[in-house]
Amino acid sequence: MIKIICSQSTKLACLLALLTASVLNTTYAEDLPSPAKFNTDNELILPLNYREWVQVGSNVSPNELNNGKAPFNEMRTIYMDRGAFQHWKKTGKFRKGTLLLKEVMSAERYKGLTGSGYAAGDVVAVAGMLKDSEKFANEPGNWGFFRYPKLDNSELFQKTSKQFPTGKCSGCHVSGAQDDMVFTQHYPVLTDSKGTGRVAVPVE
């Protein structure tokens, strides 16, 4: 909140300022900059507020559904930076600087009052894809991939990441993902809002 105390003589200027402030000061300012920041070694720094970004989807692919040996025995939740999401809602495109982070968790089998299921387990790694037509001019879709694993014998995670080699991640994204290398087929939050701005179920 911004509190402004106006004196009589500055009333008009003050009102104008307030108006400007109130327009700019929206929750989901479209012009929120990309959170992507690199260190001097050209490593992408993990933003430490991504759980407050927009969750675009979660899914789980456990061993039990894959003959005991899933290619990725995990649960995952994908977050998109808020500025990029505002752009997506308006244009249906991933803007330059779009950062998607995937929290990779163990698929924890639980038994509760409402039956058995899978819920979030321990985090194994955070993985990211960043779109930048200059920085990744030669990469498929101009996406660069990054990964922040849990450190050995530690509770802590790697906090910066070099770009992963081309092909390490992008292969599956090129061949399987529905929209600009993002698996939007699993993310109604994205498909519903694409160019429409709808961020809830539809009502009359």
Add this chain to the structure above:
Amino acid sequence: MIKIICSQSTKLACLLALLTASVLNTTYAEDLPSPAKFNTDNELILPLNYREWVQVGSNVSPNELNNGKAPFNEMRTIYMDRGAFQHWKKTGKFRKGTLLLKEVMSAERYKGLTGSGYAAGDVVAVAGMLKDSEKFANEPGNWGFFRYPKLDNSELFQKTSKQFPTGKCSGCHVSGAQDDMVFTQHYPVLTDSKGTGRVAVPVE
């Protein structure tokens, strides 16, 4: 909160300060009000921006894991209003006006490049719990429960909801949920941030 006092002589500086303040005063204002609004029939109106709130967790409890008949054969994602989440980060408590919304989806079985799994299917209903010590003075934990199902023969959802009868939802929440009737045991986003403000994996 940012407090700015303008006088005649400092008009320009003031405008600049206001502009700066409006940029700095980002998305996560601690004093964001509760989104809970009631109509004249005392029905809670479904907020139409909840997919931009904080996702606190997702889980799935499909028939296949429950002898073919799960009590709730569904996938769900739970969202918490942003103001309440700021309060939670600071105090570890659910403030008056905290609104949690659960999007209830079919558990869609998919087969992708990375194996088989469950992802978000069609939305069946949105369900909510609202904490209010005055409005729900006699309810367990002062939580009131609400539900917005998909309408029959329609793509649309109910947009307002009367309070559900006590016991219809609260029974399981009283006996099974870990923290003030919320199933925080499945939501690392909440347990990690409780009173600490941590909204990412820990790094050094």
